[in-house]
Amino acid sequence: MSGGNHPAGVLRLHLWACRSAIRGTGRPVRPGRHPGARAGAGCPVRPPLRNYRRGEDLRRHAQTGQCPGGQIPACLHPARRLLPQLRSHGDRPSRFLGGAHAGHHRRGAQPHRKRTARHVPGRIRRLAGIGGNKVRIALAQVWQETHTFSPLPTGLREFEANGLYTGRDILDRTAGVGEIGGFLAAANADGDVEPVPIVRAWALSAGRITAQALTLLEARLVAGLVMALPVDGVFLSLHGATAADGVDDVAGYLLQSVRQMVGPDLPVVASLDHHANITRRIVENATALVGYRTLPHDPFDTGERAARLLFATVRGEVSPTIGWHKIPLLAPADRGSTDEPPMHTWFDAARRMEQQPGVLAVSPFPVQPWLDVAELGWSAVAVTDHDPAQAQQLAAELANQAWAMRAAFWDIRRLPPAEAIRQAAAAPQGPIVVADASDSVLSGATGDSTCLLRALLQQEIGGLALVPIVDAPAVEAAINAGAGQVITVPVGGTLDRLFGQPVTITARVEGVAPAGMAAAGPWGSAELGRTALLSVGAIRLLVSERRGFGGADPEVYRRFGVEPAQAQLIVVKMYFNYQSLHALMKGSLMADCPGLSTWDLRQFRWERAPRPLYPLDDLPDWRAG
Ligand SMILES: [Zn+2]
Structure with missing residues (x-):
């Protein structure tokens, strides 16, 4: 996969050995299983922690700089290579515990595992918060839409220029705006949620994120999460059509890093721009996905909806299952307004599906098209309550509907x-x-x-x-x-x-x-x-x-x-x-x-996108399912 080409790969692989041991998730890395991992580079193996509060041990480890048992954390040595860069951006050295690779994979459209204790109604309130009455939700945003043919690289400076915040700064500066503003409004309305702000990084659409910027953003996300643990859930605001040098799917990459940090059971809900490029790695590492409903976009409302779904999941009120389908289709945004057909028709179908019993969210994803990456294409995603078959059926239905209307999405009406x-x-x-x-x-x-x-x-x-x-x-x-x-x-x-x-x-x-x-x-x-x-x-x-x-x-x-x-x-x-x-x-x-x-996508030289892809190729027959 493209992640293996990332310059941070060495760091990530070393840390994997340590983290799997620290978390007690199983075995130390075996040589050959993950290329580059070294036996003995990690900390001593601990028995599995017995519940979702496993983060407490990891946080203590990060704070003391020592492995459980008092040994020197050899696993942190590669991370120190980047300490000067992180210091120059204001991070405390003790917060630097970045990178993750491999570990837990959730295969296919599996139901999110319910924590039995939380389904005893009388116990929900007592159990929903850790060390208090409120549900603690980690909150982060790494958002950028990538145009892989753009001459403008996206470095850390582009994120800093538009608001790169950590900790409480996020709450002070983003209230009322964007997905995080929506999340905070939902948390406020709920009354029993404690937002735990981690990192907010937003950059204007441009070329691929530089490898260095991605390394630092991932480090801030993962290290911030370590310091925030234990939490009851994670809210991630991502664009979803984001690529970096060596990483075609930044959203999946970050979701995987978070998933490996918090384990397979903790609810992780991501809000996405509906121009996201949905990938297998995104789906496998998220508990639920919620896309924008409108163009012009609705980031605030989407943040609110994703937050409410996350809160319900954390409390065991619902158990999300994701069904999804790729569609071998690209189109510019000319006909993308959800105020008129054909896009209105497609999004309206999703709204109707959401009226069915057991359906939590249905999201069409007409990907932004100037993105030459693996797995490129439109997608349909359905999230249901513990019913993977229903989710998959709805996603297929939505995908087939888009395919049937494909010519209408190419009805270009611009004026000279x-x-x-x-x-x-x-x-x-x-x-x-x-x-x-x-x-x-x-x-x-x-x-x-x-x-x-x-x-x-x-x-x-x-x-x-x-x-x-x-x-x-x-x-x-x-x-x-x-x-x-x-x-x-x-x-x-x-x-x-x-x-x-x-x-x-x-x-x-x-x-x-x-x-x-x-x-x-x-x-x-x-x-x-x-x-x-x-x-x-x-x-x-x-x-x-x-x-x-x-x-x-x-x-x-x-x-x-x-x-x-x-x-x-x-x-x-x-x-x-x-x-x-x-x-x-x-x-x-x-x-x-x-x-x-x-709108004319034939003007670009496509190298990584999967083919055939309508309308770049002649593709008369296709059907989801
Ligand atoms: Zn968009």
Whole structure:
């Protein structure tokens, strides 16, 4: 598997030997069973711990730095290689106990094992919390949508720029926003849940996560979990279409790390973007999976629903079983809005299935398509209460429904750029949002396409046109010139070398923001860096060093004294997630520009995706089951 190529593999394999011994989960690693593992590298074998509180011993081990029995933890030595990196990011050395590999695997759609004691109604409250009355739930988010053809790598800096928090900082900074906000709202409403925040790492969509960043994020997740143990359950907010250098399936990789840390029985529920690429490793290591219900997305609500399912599982009220099916299908998000057919039809079918007795959650997963990885394809996932056959049947039914509608998902209706501008300018009332979906910063594109800017420069429009563009050198030029000055600069095309083309403009610098700015969106904030507002006729060009939310946050323009509600046309660099503009916009159009998130998937060179795959290949017959 791809995980074996990960530079952290050595660390992970060494730690496996130690962890299996510390946890008392069975045997020390045998040479040859896991390549690279060394006999004798681990701690002495302990007898199996008798219940789910096994984490207490592991936590004590991490705190004292000693194996049970007082021996030096040889298993930790490889981890120390990375201590300087972790220290530089503010982690305490004692918290560093990262990595996991192998160990427990849950095969197939097995029911989550019920803990008998918790099914005695009178005892639930007493047993539901460990060392107190409240249920302790570990809470973590590692979220990024990967575009494997994007030229922008995703390093740790990209996570730090958009909010990399640990511990209580998570509660303070994410309340009310995104999946974690939803989880906290559910915990608050429940009243008997103690959130145990571990790590929150969110990065804007871009290329693969670097190996170093993944190593550090995994270390923070696993070490934080060790320090938090014992817990009653784990809530993980993941995107699900995330790849790293050497790891095609980061969501499965992290779920497996968590599963091996907490053992096979502890409930681990993951919320996922519905553009996730569901893999066998994801399914085998999660107790339940809950995907977004809508596009525009609903991260807060999804976090809430996943949390409620987790709480019920922890208390033994339900016993989730997962059924799933891959579908050999790809499609861009053009027809992805869940407000209209065909995507509405497919998601509505899932909602109807959820009305059936014993069905806990049904999630369609139309994967984001610019992802050249193993196991690529759409998926259908059903979670039922202790009924794997029902889960599998519903997943197959949902998969077949998507396949039957496959042509409708490819009904592309974009307008040529000039026509999109003409129609938006001619609308009786603005603002009209013109989506440059091919340069979608929420799909991993660079946000520096000049396609719509060129079309605007060639037309007269009556009202203001707001256009975002990423261009660090142009920002530098504007700041050097200062507000009120006129500059002639090339803009755009600095990052996307495949589709990008700069255009030279002469513009007035209306304002500059020399300090870093951030844009707000459904998941929190995204960094814009230094910014400048340039004007060319009726065009207001927001030039930024980084991508923010692709011009979808009206506050960004307001900081420069421009009110988006009074504009005729607002360009956004995304498909549909401009919820922040809904209250003020009067309509929307999608333009057909070239760009990294183009609908035309044949423009990319596919190497890792499984074939055949519709519509890249001719695949007339397929059926789930
Ligand atoms: Zn999505």
